[in-house]
Amino acid sequence: MGDVFATAADWISSILARLGIPDPALPWILAVARAFLLGVSGLLLVVFLIWFERKIVARMQDRIGPNRVGPYGLLQTIADVLKLMLKEDLVPLRGDRILFHLAPILTVMSVVGLWAVIPLAAGVYGADLEVGALYLPAAAVLATLGILMAGWSSDNKFALMSAFRAAAQLVSYATPAMLALLVPVMLAGTLRLDGIIAAQDGMWYGVTAPLAALVFLTASLAEVGRAPFELLEAESELVAGFHTEYSGIRFGMFFAAEFLHAFTIGSITAVMFLGGWQGPGAARYPTLGAVYFVVKSFAAYFLLVWARATLPRVRIDRMLDFCWKVLTPAMLVLIGAVAVIDRALAGSPFWARQGALLGANVLVAAGAVALLGRSPHPSPQGGRMKPEQERTP
Amino acid sequence: MTADQILFLVFAILGLGLAAASVALRNLVRAAFALIGCLFAVAALYALLEASLFVVAQAAVYVGAIAVLIVLVVMLTRRELREKATQTHRYAPLAAVLAALITAGLAAGLSRFASFARTMPALPPDDMVIRLGDALVDPSGFLIPFEAVSVMLLSVLIGAVFVAGGTRPGRGKG
Numbered sequence: 001m002g003d004v005f006a007t008a009a010d011w012i013s014s015i016l017a018r019l020g021i022p023d024p025a026l027p028w029i030l031a032v033a034r035a036f037l038l039g040v041s042g043l044l045l046v047v048f049l050i051w052f053e054r055k056i057v058a059r060m061q062d063r064i065g066p067n068r069v070g071p072y073g074l075l076q077t078i079a080d081v082l083k084l085m086l087k088e089d090l091v092p093l094r095g096d097r098i099l100f101h102l103a104p105i106l107t108v109m110s111v112v113g114l115w116a117v118i119p120l121a122a123g124v125y126g127a128d129l130e131v132g133a134l135y136l137p138a139a140a141v142l143a144t145l146g147i148l149m150a151g152w153s154s155d156n157k158f159a160l161m162s163a164f165r166a167a168a169q170l171v172s173y174a175t176p177a178m179l180a181l182l183v184p185v186m187l188a189g190t191l192r193l194d195g196i197i198a199a200q201d202g203m204w205y206g207v208t209a210p211l212a213a214l215v216f217l218t219a220s221l222a223e224v225g226r227a228p229f230e231l232l233e234a235e236s237e238l239v240a241g242f243h244t245e246y247s248g249i250r251f252g253m254f255f256a257a258e259f260l261h262a263f264t265i266g267s268i269t270a271v272m273f274l275g276g277w278q279g280p281g282a283a284r285y286p287t288l289g290a291v292y293f294v295v296k297s298f299a300a301y302f303l304l305v306w307a308r309a310t311l312p313r314v315r316i317d318r319m320l321d322f323c324w325k326v327l328t329p330a331m332l333v334l335i336g337a338v339a340v341i342d343r344a345l346a347g348s349p350f351w352a353r354q355g356a357l358l359g360a361n362v363l364v365a366a367g368a369v370a371l372l373g374r375s376p377h378p379s380p381q382g383g384r385m386k387p388e389q390e391r392t393p
Numbered sequence: 394m395t396a397d398q399i400l401f402l403v404f405a406i407l408g409l410g411l412a413a414a415s416v417a418l419r420n421l422v423r424a425a426f427a428l429i430g431c432l433f434a435v436a437a438l439y440a441l442l443e444a445s446l447f448v449v450a451q452a453a454v455y456v457g458a459i460a461v462l463i464v465l466v467v468m469l470t471r472r473e474l475r476e477k478a479t480q481t482h483r484y485a486p487l488a489a490v491l492a493a494l495i496t497a498g499l500a501a502g503l504s505r506f507a508s509f510a511r512t513m514p515a516l517p518p519d520d521m522v523i524r525l526g527d528a529l530v531d532p533s534g535f536l537i538p539f540e541a542v543s544v545m546l547l548s549v550l551i552g553a554v555f556v557a558g559g560t561r562p563g564r565g566k567g
Contacts, residue, residue, distance in 0.1 A: 099426065131522060134449045141457035145429065148464050152422055160468070167465045171458065191522050 004287045005124045038126050039112045046256045049263050050077045053305050060309040087248035095245065096153035103150035104246070104253035110142030111261045118267055119194055121277045121289035132193035133185050136268055137178045140223060143261065144170040147225075147232065147242045150254070154245035162232050162241035165316060169231060170223050172323045177219035179331035183212035183338055184272045187357075197276035206273035208354045211334060211361040211368075213273040215327055220265040221304055222319070224258060228311035229319060266301030267293070274300065322372075330368040337364065401441055408434030417480070421467045429460045442513065446522055 012033065013026055021029065051066065051074060058065025066073030091100055116126040117135050129135050144166060151163020185191055187209070188199035206213045222229040233241030243254045270276060274296045277289030314322070337360040345353045411431035418424040436451040482488070528534040 096420070096423070099423065129449075130445045130520065131449045134446070134453065138449045138453035138457060141453065141461070144461055145426075145456070145464070148461065148468070149426065152464075152468055163468070164465070167461055171461055174457070189523075190520065192520075 005121065034126060038115050042112055042115050042260055043256060045263065046259050047077045047081065049259045056305050057309040081252065084252040085249050089248040089250060092155045092245050095155040099149045099153035103146045103153060104250045106149065107143050107146035107257045108253050110139055110146065111257045111264060113139045114264050117193055118271060119197060119276055120293055121286035122283055124286055128192065128194055131191045133181055133191045133196065137174060137181065141174065151242040156245050158238045159242050159244045162238050166232050166242065168320065172320055173219045173222040176215055176323060176327035176331050177223060179335060180212045180216035180219065181272060182335055183209050186338055187342060193271055197271060197278060200275040200278060202350065203354055204273060204275045208357040209361055211365045213269060215331055217269055217303060219327060221307060224261045224265065226258065226262055227308040228314050230313060231316050262304050263297065263301050266304065267297040269300040270296035326368055326372055330364055334361065334364045397441060401438065404434045404437040425464045425467045429456055432456055432460065443516060446525065
């Protein structure tokens with residue numbers, strides 16, 4: 001029972017061999033099967049994620065949430081998916097047909113593509129990429145392209161405005177997210193995700209570099225465009241944003257991509273900052289490692305759901321201010337500090353080094369918070385608001 | 394033909410086709426997305442060479458930053474999306490002659506290039522990213538070009554800030 005994954009692979013290859021499939025073709029068939037399995041299980045996970053999120057948000061807002069279809073409302077999402085599939089698929093008359101159909105595919109592709117490199121357990125991953133930590137933000141930018149495509153091809157001014165916001169917001173927040181990922185990469189000395197997990201054997205980077213973990217979560221939340229950063233689909237301003245014109249299963253694809261992306265961010269946080277699949281006995285029993293990984297991913301994902309349920313939406317200029325004037329400088333300072341400490345204390349005892357790293361994180365975080373309190377909030381026209389303007393409701 | 398050669402041909406044809414499409418398409422936004430597809434085809438060629446860092450850098454830098462900017466600029470200049478404008482110029486024949494000359498010159502030069510027949514050398518098993526990083530900060534390696542590029546990028550950034558900041562109202566002449 002130790003290694004479900006290896007057992008399953010052995011079982012499938014033995015069946016294939018009995019069917020008379022030639023030996024050299026086996027690894028190819030297994031690779032395709034693995035990719036198919038990863039993608040499908042990721043998308044099926046969304047069905048559960050939507051139920052999970054609706055339940056949690058409902059509880060936080062003193063409601064019950066879905067409770068009619070199936071036990072605890074578990075089958076509610078399946079009913080919703082069926083409804084979406086049966087709905088009419090509309091295409092705007094003057095829109096760009098090709099790009100309109102391509103956009104949701106690209107968006108889903110970018111999210112499912114992330115799962116190719118995330119290690120699920122010891123030695124269980126789609127591909128052990130040499131530059132895995134760089135691949136994650138690179139694959140995520142496809143989602144930006146998908147949103148731009150959707151916004152433009154819809155021939156709808158609200159959708160187009162949403163696409164412009166997307167370009168400003170997603171590209172800006174990719175910067176602090178990438179910088180935050182650099183911290184574990186520097187500490188582990190490798191871009192390989194497996195190596196980063198192995199380097200967290202003694203201590204999670206989320207403990208020694210909590211600021212980087214927090215900035216990564218915040219910036220990624222903005223990159224997905226979820227509350228409190230859901231300016232792409234601010235319903236009081238932009239109808240539904242870039243997917244205003246989408247209906248039926250194409251809307252469902254955007255919806256599924258958003259939920260899966262949020263959970264994927266939880267998984268990336270688990271890999272980069274919470275030790276991935278590591279835990280007691282995980283190296284001997286990969287199945288146990290997968291359980292640890294899922295639990296950690298859900299813990300990080302829970303933080304995102306919590307933020308969504310409790311925080312009000314941020315105004316766009318303040319949000320971009322926060323990215324460029326607080327998060328990015330804080331991460332640049334932190335990277336410098338981590339590089340210096342990691343080299344200067346390379347020979348000193350383990351705990352002294354971890355303590356110094358933690359101290360640097362706390363100092364930079366305190367500096368960032370102080371900066372946040374002092375930073376002027378400009379009006380949308382630029383420049384500071386006059387006091388009498390601030391008083392009028 | 395080996396599988397690698399077939400894949401190379403597929404991606405090379407795809408890249409060339411999309412490059413031609415990005416020039417020939419009448420719709421500017423579609424042309425921009427064709428350019429993005431072309432950049433991805435180039436990334437696939439890097440992948441065939443097992444240069445995974447270049448694949449990811451190509452996707453992150455060209456597709457992630459530059460292509461998004463191009464698409465955004467094209468969308469903002471919507472009034473210029475004239476789909477009925479002629480796509481040729483009155484100097485088009487001259488350009489064709491020039492292009493033919495350059496192609497001929499390149500073909501003549503490349504036909505004497507000996508490395509075409511060489512197969513790809515086996516890569517050493519160690520981490521290529523670390524080797525690249527070492528080479529970039531090694532004085533006998535690429536330290537000076539690397540620093541020169543860094544200084545140039547910094548001056549470009551400062552210049553961009555100066556140009557953008559100069560037009561702000563309430564700061565003397567705009």
